Amino acid sequence: SASQANLTEYKLTTSVRTYLQVVDASKSDTSLDAWVTRTVESRSSRGKKAMGDDIHLLHIGRMIEEMEISIRQSLDSVYVAKQREVLHSCRLPEDPDEDDGVSGAAKAGAENVPNAAEAAAAAAASSPTKEQKN
Incomplete structure (x- = not known):
């Protein structure tokens, strides 16, 4: 249909790996890592007139910025705090x-x-x- 012809679907998948390694010559090495993967989908109506490729770049750029903020907050509040807790509990x-x-x-x-x-x-x-x- 005509309404589906003006509809654009976007899908963004981002993966981030954090890795921490503590090397001590007199003791055993300790390493801890985590993966964060997020996927977001979005639909955008282009309206009655085609806007060209610039509208796609703007929409994708906004999705990337929002994803970055989400992953940073998740890393700070969950993964870094959990890494700190695990390292403290493993410390001899x-x-x-x-x-x-x-x-x-x-x-x-x-x-x-x-x-x-x-x-x-x-x-x-x-x-x-x-x-x-x-």
Whole structure:
């Protein structure tokens, strides 16, 4: 039909990979990665007169910008926070004689850590294990 002839469909699929690797010569290496894939579809009516290719570029550009904002927010709020939580939970307690670069105030105060998982990890990191006490 004539109405379908003026209708343009767009589909945008974006994938982003975040990768974190911690290399320490004295300990085992740690790596953590995540994939984020998003797909969005949009339809646009070109109206009665054809606008040329510029209207396609404008529409696609707007879709890309909106997708970028969505993925950045998702990475910040979900994936980066989850990576931080996993790394804190996997961190082994340090030797109390070793300077690990973390201040005593940061180790001692769980109130400085924003969520419960990080507070537990901070508390575990600041207290020696049974093996270290002996």
